[in-house]
Amino acid sequence: MSTDHSATPIDPQSAARLGTDGLRLELVDTADTTAFGRWLTAEARGFYDSTPTPETLAPQLTGLADRRSTGVYDDSAADPSTPVATVSAWPTALTVPGRRSVPAWAISAVTVSPTHRRRGIARVMLEAELRTATTLGASLAILTVSEATIYSRYGFAPAAMKADWRIDTRRARWTGPAASGRVHFVTAEDLREVSTDIVERTRLGVPGQIEQWDLLRDRLLGIGADADRRKALRLVRYDDADGEPQGFAVYTVKESGPEFSSHTVDIEHLVSATDDAYAGLWRYFLEHDLVTTVTAPLRSVDEPVAWQVADIRAAHRVDQHDHLWTRILNVAAALEGRNYAGPASIVLDVDDALGFADCLVLLEIDAEGVATVTDLDGEAPLGAAALSLSVNELSALYLGGMSVGSLVRAGRITELRPGSADVVDHAFHSTVTPWLGFWF
Numbered sequence: 001m002s003t004d005h006s007a008t009p010i011d012p013q014s015a016a017r018l019g020t021d022g023l024r025l026e027l028v029d030t031a032d033t034t035a036f037g038r039w040l041t042a043e044a045r046g047f048y049d050s051t052p053t054p055e056t057l058a059p060q061l062t063g064l065a066d067r068r069s070t071g072v073y074d075d076s077a078a079d080p081s082t083p084v085a086t087v088s089a090w091p092t093a094l095t096v097p098g099r100r101s102v103p104a105w106a107i108s109a110v111t112v113s114p115t116h117r118r119r120g121i122a123r124v125m126l127e128a129e130l131r132t133a134t135t136l137g138a139s140l141a142i143l144t145v146s147e148a149t150i151y152s153r154y155g156f157a158p159a160a161m162k163a164d165w166r167i168d169t170r171r172a173r174w175t176g177p178a179a180s181g182r183v184h185f186v187t188a189e190d191l192r193e194v195s196t197d198i199v200e201r202t203r204l205g206v207p208g209q210i211e212q213w214d215l216l217r218d219r220l221l222g223i224g225a226d227a228d229r230r231k232a233l234r235l236v237r238y239d240d241a242d243g244e245p246q247g248f249a250v251y252t253v254k255e256s257g258p259e260f261s262s263h264t265v266d267i268e269h270l271v272s273a274t275d276d277a278y279a280g281l282w283r284y285f286l287e288h289d290l291v292t293t294v295t296a297p298l299r300s301v302d303e304p305v306a307w308q309v310a311d312i313r314a315a316h317r318v319d320q321h322d323h324l325w326t327r328i329l330n331v332a333a334a335l336e337g338r339n340y341a342g343p344a345s346i347v348l349d350v351d352d353a354l355g356f357a358d359c360l361v362l363l364e365i366d367a368e369g370v371a372t373v374t375d376l377d378g379e380a381p382l383g384a385a386a387l388s389l390s391v392n393e394l395s396a397l398y399l400g401g402m403s404v405g406s407l408v409r410a411g412r413i414t415e416l417r418p419g420s421a422d423v424v425d426h427a428f429h430s431t432v433t434p435w436l437g438f439w440f
């Protein structure tokens with residue numbers, strides 16, 4: 001998908017709809033730093049962040065300039081040059097089962113000013129994004145959400161969950177494999193390039209990952225953070241037995257009790273390209289002296305570390321909920337874009353109130369797990385599984401981390417033929433639990 005967003009004009013349908021309320025839907029020229037600065041300021045205000053300063057704006061003005069940023073402007077407002085609503089989007093590659101990726105439209109920065117809420121502006125912007133994504137050839141749209149109640153109405157559903165882990169190190173004697181390499185303290189600047197390489201090598205291994213961008217990497221490494229945060233952050237790199245960097249982590253250590261012997265290590269970010277690096281980094285954290293607790297937010301719900309300690313009850317998921325939401329736009333492209341666990345023949349009767357994914361299709365999966373999708377004209381073939389579901393449920397199942405059986409039992413998917421849930425569950429299941437380790 002192209003990143004020359006000026007080539008794709010603003011969605012005319014949504015622009016016309018807002019025009020009837022005296023509002024303008026416009027693409028922001030991100031090269032115009034005054035206009036883009038106002039847009040970024042409006043976005044920060046929408047999320048209740050503090051007002052950006054010239055120093056905090058500067059990296060965003062350059063780091064986010066290639067995004068398609070859209071604003072809604074109200075000429076009757078006291079400050080008509082600052083948008084009353086914002087949304088930003090960009091094309092990315094979403095990892096799907098089978099070490100493959102599909103073109104996705106990442107949506108972020110959805111805000112409507114408190115002065116303009118609940119009059120349909122977000123709906124108009126979201127529908128514009130979905131039409132734009134379709135025009136640009138995205139198979140699906142994705143986002144991470146502030147509230148789980150907002151996006152179902154547009155066809156999105158959670159497809160990757162997240163867990164915040166807390167591990168009691170006194171009970172978590174290491175029983176996992178002995179790592180072959182070693183851990184080094186490094187600086188954020190040391191990690192800049194090598195972390196990009198490690199992240200890129202891991203990206204296709206976990207469904208739900210997307211391409212990272214420089215500003216995100218810098219934020220995760222603490223580059224550009226204020227002095228207090230930079231002082232608190234510690235960064236380590238894991239090199240394998242041949243001295244090749246295979247992982248890294250960013251963390252802080254806090255004293256949490258009156259005694260000096262009960263510190264908490266908070267792992268903000270940990271990436272490993274190999275199982276050896278995973279074991280090496282986790283063991284490093286669990287065997288710290290004077291540390292009784294290791295916390296690790298925004299991790300997979302299925303962390304192998306829980307199986308690498310003597311007492312599985314030492315590793316708690318203290319918070320677990322939805323994280324990455326997906327919205328299929330092109331059913332055939334999305335379903336053919338991933339691999340499956342085994343052969344199957346499945347009829348999907350998909351309902352989409354917004355029309356993008358409304359279809360009746362036959363998904364045929366061969367012995368290698370490769371799919372072909374065709375429109376079904378007539379009766380379902382004998383022996384095919386058959387489900388009736390909305391685009392939300394199909395989007396939830398897409399990355400292979402959700403249970404078809406649970407959604408059938410919940411009344412959200414209907415089996416058109418008995419036994420279909422088992423067939424689809426087996427075919428769609430991903431052996432690697434979907435996960436995305438950051439917000440966007």
Ligand SMILES: CC(C)(COP(=O)(O)OP(=O)(O)OC[C@H]1O[C@@H](n2cnc3c(N)ncnc32)[C@H](O)[C@@H]1OP(=O)(O)O)[C@@H](O)C(=O)NCCC(=O)NCCS
Binds near residue numbers: 047109118120144153
């Ligand atoms: C969430 C937000 C963008 C909604 O904007 P808005 O213009 O008021 O939304 P709309 O008027 O278009 O509402 C569309 C629908 O969403 C519903 N809705 C809006 N905000 C909602 C919320 N926070 N929770 C649940 N439903 C919500 C509306 O009731 C409406 O429902 P309907 O389809 O049944 O009529 C806005 O409240 C906001 O900026 N919130 C703070 C920032 C934020 O959380 N952004 C989302 C980031 S992921």
